[in-house]
Amino acid sequence: MIFLVLLLVLVIDKLTDWRREVQQDGPWLRLLQRVEGRQGQARPWTGLFVLVLAPVLVLGVLLALLQPLAYGWLALPLHLLVVLYSLGRGDFKRELGPFRDAWHRGDEEAAALVAERDLNLSAEDPPGLLRAVEAQLLWRSHQGFFAVIFWYLLLGPMAALAYRLLVLCVAHGRSEALRERAGSLLHAFDWLPVRVLLASFGLVGNFVALHHAVLKDLLHWDIPARRLLAEAGPAAADLGESATGEAGLARLDSLAAMLVRTRLLWYAVIAGWTLVA
Numbered sequence: 001m002i003f004l005v006l007l008l009v010l011v012i013d014k015l016t017d018w019r020r021e022v023q024q025d026g027p028w029l030r031l032l033q034r035v036e037g038r039q040g041q042a043r044p045w046t047g048l049f050v051l052v053l054a055p056v057l058v059l060g061v062l063l064a065l066l067q068p069l070a071y072g073w074l075a076l077p078l079h080l081l082v083v084l085y086s087l088g089r090g091d092f093k094r095e096l097g098p099f100r101d102a103w104h105r106g107d108e109e110a111a112a113l114v115a116e117r118d119l120n121l122s123a124e125d126p127p128g129l130l131r132a133v134e135a136q137l138l139w140r141s142h143q144g145f146f147a148v149i150f151w152y153l154l155l156g157p158m159a160a161l162a163y164r165l166l167v168l169c170v171a172h173g174r175s176e177a178l179r180e181r182a183g184s185l186l187h188a189f190d191w192l193p194v195r196v197l198l199a200s201f202g203l204v205g206n207f208v209a210l211h212h213a214v215l216k217d218l219l220h221w222d223i224p225a226r227r228l229l230a231e232a233g234p235a236a237a238d239l240g241e242s243a244t245g246e247a248g249l250a251r252l253d254s255l256a257a258m259l260v261r262t263r264l265l266w267y268a269v270i271a272g273w274t275l276v277a
Contacts (some may be wrong), residue, residue, distance in 0.1 A: 001072065002017050002153060003274040006267070010086065022084040028055075028165070029172060036175045052165040056158050063157065071168045074094040086164040088144015092137065093256075095119060099133065099166045100249060106162040134255055135230035141259050142190075142197055142229055143167060149266065150193035185232075190225035197262070198232050204261040205236035233258070 012018050028051070035047045059082065066075040095118050101110035102257065108126045115121045115129055119136055151159035166189065168180035202210045213235035217223045234245035237258045239251050 001075055003270050004081060006270060009083050016140055019084050019087060022081055023089060032172060044181045047178050048181055051169060052162055055165060056162045059161055060158050081158050082161050083152055088140055088146045092140045103248060106245060135236060137255055138229040138233040139143040139226050142194060146197050147190060147193045150196060194225040194228060200262045200265055201232060201236035204265055205258050206238040209238055210236040
């Protein structure tokens with residue numbers, strides 16, 4: 001059933017707008033506001049219990065009730081909804097459009113303004129801005145797809161939902177203590193899948209360059225996943241030094257193509273695993 005769920009997720013995500021309809025964060029965000037209003041900075045772990053663990057436990061109860069029925073097929077729609085909800089928010093390719101247009105025209109000032117407005121990115125110079133956009137592309141792909149699929153495969157929909165709720169806590173929380181605790185848990189969640197993703201980059205990209213770029217930091221617990229991806233992605237895509245103009249857009253296209261190849265690799269591995277199992 002796992003491969004069927006992921007195949008349906010792929011089809012729905014590419015051919016429909018259902019993901020946007022499923023990803024309604026309003027009720028959870030209102031709960032976040034109430035929890036932060038009551039707990040403040042004093043009891044962040046209690047807040048995380050209400051915001052993350054409680055919804056995950058409710059999901060676990062629903063799955064336990066549905067799993068024995070109809071050989072588990074009644075649980076399939078719930079799996080599908082949870083995975084769709086747990087995927088990343090927004091459409092980075094669409095958000096990147098105005099930046100690409102400005103960069104293509106050679107209007108570096110407009111590109112910087114668009115990047116700050118649409119992508120919340122800034123840099124001191126155009127090459128630095130392009131590197132920031134590349135890092136954002138890699139990070140959004142990891143956090144919005146690869147990490148979610150990894151935890152769904154490994155531990156099921158409860159882990160995928162827990163990952164997304166932690167991401168939302170970090171993104172929308174106003175309490176510094178709450179964001180800090182959620183960020184620590186998210187770092188633990190990211191540690192293993194980001195390294196599996198890097199191994200996948202080595203298979204579909206330049207393994208030697210990737211090896212030289214990240215080997216020394218690969219097993220360090222304290223290295224942020226975002227930094228590791230920002231260093232490894234361009235190396236695996238064999239991009240070389242930063243570029244400007246059309247060459248800069250070609251770098252983004254090369255990274256995007258590598259991410260597509262990585263997705264295909266993951267689906268092929270999952271399909272093979274399903275057949276063997």
